[in-house]
Amino acid sequence: MEANDLKKAGLKVTLPRVRILELLEQHADQHLSAEDIYRLLLDNEEDIGLATVYRVLTQFEAAGIVCRHQFEGGKAVFELISKGEHDHIVCVKTGLVEEFHDPVIFERIQKIAEEHEFEMTDHSLVIFGIKRKSKA
Amino acid sequence: MEANDLKKAGLKVTLPRVRILELLEQHADQHLSAEDIYRLLLDNEEDIGLATVYRVLTQFEAAGIVCRHQFEGGKAVFELISKGEHDHIVCVKTGLVEEFHDPVIFERIQKIAEEHEFEMTDHSLVIFGIKRKSKA
DNA sequence: ATTCCTGCAAATCATTTGCATTACC
DNA sequence: GGTAATGCAAATGATTTGCAGGAAT
Numbered sequence: 001m002e003a004n005d006l007k008k009a010g011l012k013v014t015l016p017r018v019r020i021l022e023l024l025e026q027h028a029d030q031h032l033s034a035e036d037i038y039r040l041l042l043d044n045e046e047d048i049g050l051a052t053v054y055r056v057l058t059q060f061e062a063a064g065i066v067c068r069h070q071f072e073g074g075k076a077v078f079e080l081i082s083k084g085e086h087d088h089i090v091c092v093k094t095g096l097v098e099e100f101h102d103p104v105i106f107e108r109i110q111k112i113a114e115e116h117e118f119e120m121t122d123h124s125l126v127i128f129g130i131k132r133k134s135k136a
Numbered sequence: 137m138e139a140n141d142l143k144k145a146g147l148k149v150t151l152p153r154v155r156i157l158e159l160l161e162q163h164a165d166q167h168l169s170a171e172d173i174y175r176l177l178l179d180n181e182e183d184i185g186l187a188t189v190y191r192v193l194t195q196f197e198a199a200g201i202v203c204r205h206q207f208e209g210g211k212a213v214f215e216l217i218s219k220g221e222h223d224h225i226v227c228v229k230t231g232l233v234e235e236f237h238d239p240v241i242f243e244r245i246q247k248i249a250e251e252h253e254f255e256m257t258d259h260s261l262v263i264f265g266i267k268r269k270s271k272a
Numbered sequence: 273a274t275t276c277c278t279g280c281a282a283a284t285c286a287t288t289t290g291c292a293t294t295a296c297c
Numbered sequence: 298g299g300t301a302a303t304g305c306a307a308a309t310g311a312t313t314t315g316c317a318g319g320a321a322t
Contacts, residue, residue, distance in 0.1 A: 012296060014302060034287080049304045054287060056302095070206050074286060074312095089252050098252055105244050109263055112236055116225050118265035125261045127245055129254035148276060148321060170312080185279045190312060210287095210311060 009063035016048045020056050024066065024080050031069065031077035031088075031097050071097075071126060087125040096131055145199035152184045156192050160202065160216050167205065167213035167224075167233050207233070207262060223261040232267055 002021045003013045011017060023040055024032070032040075034057055038050045057078055060066040066078045071090055085106075086099040105125065113120035138157045139149045147153060159176055160168070168176075170193055174186045193214055196202040202214045207226055221242075222235045241261070249256035 012301065014296070016303070047304085051288075051305075052303055058288095076286085089249065089254055091254065092257060100248055100252070102244055102248060105241050108238055108241050109261075112238060113225065113263050113265050116234055116236070117268045117270065118225055118227065118263065119268060120263060120265040121228060122264040123262065124264070125245075126259065127249050127254065127256060128258040128260070129249050129256040132253045132255060134253065150277060150321070152278070183279085187280075187313075188278055191278085191314095194313095212311085 005065065009060075009065060011059060011063060015046075016052050017056050017059075019044070019046055019048065020053065021060075021065070024078070028080055028083060031071075031079050033075040033077050035075065037078075069124070069126075072128070087127075089127040089129065091131040092128050093130050141201065145196075145201060147195060147199065151182075152188050153192050153195075155180070155182055155184065156189065157196075157201070160214070164216055164219060167207075167215050169211040169213050171211065173214075205260070205262075208264070223263075225263040225265065227267040228264050229266050 002025070003018065005021065006013050006017055019041060020037060023037055027040075034050065034053050037057070038048070038053045041048045041053070057066060057068070061068050061078070064081060067081050068076050068078055069088070070076055071088070072092075084101075086101045087105075088097055088099055090097045109123050109125075110120060138161070139154065141157065142149050142153055155177060156173060159173055163176075170186065170189045173193070174184070174189045177184045177189070193202060193204070197204050197214075200217060203217050204212050204214055205224065206212055207224070208228070209231075220237075222237045223241075224233055224235055226233045245259050245261075246256060
């Protein structure tokens, strides 16, 4: 019951919010843009406006439910935070996104923040490249 | 003589391009947005349109003269590439940007790209945080 | 002279916002 | 029933583009 997640976040349980949360869970392996979500909702016969999708996503971000990435090419993409801390490696040809987590890098990042006298709040690491064809 | 840099990049040596390149060199310690550059040009009595600034910056990026960052908050910022590889740590309160280079991180990044079978072309690492007041 | 470049204004794209209506508790 | 959320359309902000006139080789 994800209605509880919404309540806990101080958000009224409304149809748009529930549907969007469901979609994010169903597509937990992907990184969806506001427009992607809007299209998926339309496909599901849901009559939810694009503006609402943006509003809900922004609220979810503030509530710590999703996190927003900028990657490249205009549109921001979103994913559930519940998946845990990780960074991304994206293919500049296909747009394919894979995830990774490297403790060594994370440790160094903390150290660097420390050295620069920053209270670290967050970080963003994206590796760009071209995925090699797997030699079948 | 930066005119040569332009010629080498296959770009005709024109006043806007020279002026913008000069500005970037004069402000090599900063990260300027297209609008910042436009304003600086106006201050210098140069009559150069904002559209041209965008066009020139895009060409410079394609030519490998500058690199574009997205940091946070709408506008992209640019800096000369000649300064060498480095990443950024930015203060979410003040917008202050500092730079760093960490060989350990870089090495790990290469390794991760390798593990994921990516031909790495680039990476982006930004640490966000709040700069501590230096205790004077 | 020819081709590439520029300035301006209008166009585009992603995202946000005002406001009347509607849905939750 | 009252307040907060939604949908639509219009507004915004950053960046791009079409086109007529101008500069560089």
